[in-house]
Amino acid sequence: MEGRTHYAAAVTEELIGQTVTVAGWVHRRRDHGGLIFIDLRDRTGLVQIVAEPVHAENFAELDRVRAEFVVAITGMVRARPIGMENPELASGRIEIEPLRVTILSEAKTPPFMPAEAENVDEMLRLKYRYIDLRRPSLLGNFMLRDKVLMAVRSFFHAHGFLDVETPSLARSTPEGARDFLVPSRLAPGEFYALPQSPQIFKQLLMVAGFDRYYQIAKVFRDEDLRADRQPEFTQIDVEMSFMSQSEILDMMEAMLRQVFYESLGVEVAPFERMTWQQAMEGYGSDKPDLRAGEPLMDLTSAVRAHIAWPVLQAAPFAGGAVMRHYQPTRKQLDGWVEFAKGQGASGLIWIVKSGEGLRTSAGKWLDEQALQHLAAAARLGTDDTLMIVAGEKFPSLAVLGQMRLEFARQEKRIEDGWRFLWVTEFPLFEWSEEEQRLVSAHHPFTMPHPEDIDLIATDPLRVRSQAYDVVLNGTELASGSLRIYQPELQAKIFAALGLDPEETEEKFGFLIHAFQYGAPPHGGIAFGLDRLVMLMAGARSLREVIAFPKTAKGVDPLMNAPSPVSTSQLDEVGIQIKK
Numbered sequence: 001m002e003g004r005t006h007y008a009a010a011v012t013e014e015l016i017g018q019t020v021t022v023a024g025w026v027h028r029r030r031d032h033g034g035l036i037f038i039d040l041r042d043r044t045g046l047v048q049i050v051a052e053p054v055h056a057e058n059f060a061e062l063d064r065v066r067a068e069f070v071v072a073i074t075g076m077v078r079a080r081p082i083g084m085e086n087p088e089l090a091s092g093r094i095e096i097e098p099l100r101v102t103i104l105s106e107a108k109t110p111p112f113m114p115a116e117a118e119n120v121d122e123m124l125r126l127k128y129r130y131i132d133l134r135r136p137s138l139l140g141n142f143m144l145r146d147k148v149l150m151a152v153r154s155f156f157h158a159h160g161f162l163d164v165e166t167p168s169l170a171r172s173t174p175e176g177a178r179d180f181l182v183p184s185r186l187a188p189g190e191f192y193a194l195p196q197s198p199q200i201f202k203q204l205l206m207v208a209g210f211d212r213y214y215q216i217a218k219v220f221r222d223e224d225l226r227a228d229r230q231p232e233f234t235q236i237d238v239e240m241s242f243m244s245q246s247e248i249l250d251m252m253e254a255m256l257r258q259v260f261y262e263s264l265g266v267e268v269a270p271f272e273r274m275t276w277q278q279a280m281e282g283y284g285s286d287k288p289d290l291r292a293g294e295p296l297m298d299l300t301s302a303v304r305a306h307i308a309w310p311v312l313q314a315a316p317f318a319g320g321a322v323m324r325h326y327q328p329t330r331k332q333l334d335g336w337v338e339f340a341k342g343q344g345a346s347g348l349i350w351i352v353k354s355g356e357g358l359r360t361s362a363g364k365w366l367d368e369q370a371l372q373h374l375a376a377a378a379r380l381g382t383d384d385t386l387m388i389v390a391g392e393k394f395p396s397l398a399v400l401g402q403m404r405l406e407f408a409r410q411e412k413r414i415e416d417g418w419r420f421l422w423v424t425e426f427p428l429f430e431w432s433e434e435e436q437r438l439v440s441a442h443h444p445f446t447m448p449h450p451e452d453i454d455l456i457a458t459d460p461l462r463v464r465s466q467a468y469d470v471v472l473n474g475t476e477l478a479s480g481s482l483r484i485y486q487p488e489l490q491a492k493i494f495a496a497l498g499l500d501p502e503e504t505e506e507k508f509g510f511l512i513h514a515f516q517y518g519a520p521p522h523g524g525i526a527f528g529l530d531r532l533v534m535l536m537a538g539a540r541s542l543r544e545v546i547a548f549p550k551t552a553k554g555v556d557p558l559m560n561a562p563s564p565v566s567t568s569q570l571d572e573v574g575i576q577i578k579k
């Protein structure tokens with residue numbers, strides 16, 4: 001072909017009268033009163049080609065092209081006739097009159113047209129992902145992803161971080177998901193594990209004195225792919241030495257703000273900060289969406305003082321969610337009761353304040369004056385509604401937190417903008433009902449809060465950690481922590497987790513040994529890159545920001561993976577498949 005001189009979107013009025021060569025896919029072909037119109041598509045957009053029968057040779061060639069053929073067209077740029085301009089396109093004021101047409105590649109009728117892909121079954125789209133990816137909206141997501149990565153790298157480079165790669169053939173790391181295993185041929189019966197994160201390696205790099213590390217790392221977790229997850233995904237993985245928690249938070253906040261500025265042109269406000277306790281009490285969630293209205297409230301004493309209902313008197317906690325400027329119908333109120341029950345509450349009490357006074361579902365248990373007091377305790381305005389849930393504290397708050405979100409969604413009260421939040425002081429341990437033992441809330445290398453060290457032995461579930469999350473608009477974007485770097489403290493934590501010394505030696509020995517050779521204080525964090533780009537792009541699913549994603553069943557319909565392998569391949573790694 002003749003060398004391309006211009007991208008489609010670059011062919012504008014300045015080029016009128018000049019000859020250009022464009023190349024790309026036939027987006028659309030129309031015959032109109034003896035003329036052939038072609039919309040030629042490339043990565044930048046569309047440009048219109050108009051051929052007239054007088055140019056017999058080109059005309060015949062263009063007459064042959066069909067949707068998705070690949071062509072190169074050399075032609076003269078001319079202004080579109082008055083009234084025929086398309087303000088939506090960068091090239092919308094011009095068209096190209098073809099002088100030379102080359103069909104570079106023919107195309108079968110595609111299973112779907114890129115422009116219509118949005119309405120096509122996802123399995124089909126993933127099977128023909130290269131056609132699906134021709135959609136400009138998807139392409140836009142990858143352009144954004146590229147910008148984000150450029151901004152991330154330039155930030156880290158400017159701040160002295162080294163980009164270091166760590167192995168993919170590794171062994172189990174402590175993120176707590178199931179490993180993907182890779183059988184070893186050279187050691188039959190033995191397996192590598194694909195890393196769930198570079199956690200141990202990055203800590204070893206700190207022991208090595210690298211001081212500041214980052215990596216755009218592919219990581220693997222074999223989880224049931226509920227909701228929107230992918231078995232392999234990308235982390236912006238970071239670790240730093242000799243920095244306090246607040247210095248780490250400041251550094252990472254600066255990174256994200258730079259990323260937003262450079263890739264979206266958005267100046268993000270300084271992140272809000274709250275402890276895990278404050279998040280749970282204020283929003284019933286460790287990832288509050290701050291765009292969805294005011295926090296929840298603790299109404300325990302007000303409820304006890306004013307509602308005589310024995311069930312409520314006995315409840316350890318009562319919380320409230322105020323729905324401002326909301327006058328629900330009876331049917332809507334019943335809907336909220338059902339919603340609360342669906343979330344696990346045993347019941348819901350509502351109080352509606354209007355010009356006519358107060359109404360409540362608990363009328364039997366409180367008189368007008370008590371109702372007034374309760375409404376005042378919740379600072380109810382004249383057209384507000386109050387929802388009360390009582391019971392165990394955190395479960396009740398969780399229900400109210402869900403109601404707060406659902407209300408904001410239903411009534412379109414979610415504010416615009418980017419609300420970033422640091423949540424700090426997560427609990428160090430959680431109780432696993434399944435395993436009947438303590439497990440790490442983050443991972444076992446997380447540094448406990450200095451004030452809570454003594455509680456490890458006496459009241460472990462009350463131990464706070466120096467772990468932190470970044471939350472953006474109600475989505476968890478990153479998790480990290482200061483790390484334990486003293487072998488004795490680490491041993492204490494392993495003991496609390498019920499791991500015996502042999503087990504810890506076998507699982508994490510290499511890290512504990514490393515700590516005996518001079519370990520700096522260090523800490524880090526990992527961001528979910530796919531999720532970050534998804535939010536920034538306003539995409540609905542991770543699959544819109546990953547070029548070749550898997551389905552919810554972990555299948556890649558394009559390559560047909562996973563797939564059986566030959567017996568000889570299995571023999572080489574000493575594996576026999578159980579039927």
Ligand code: ASP
Binds near residue numbers: 196198199481525526
């Ligand atoms: N490795 C952790 C994770 O992937 C993050 C960290 O602590 O840096 O969740």
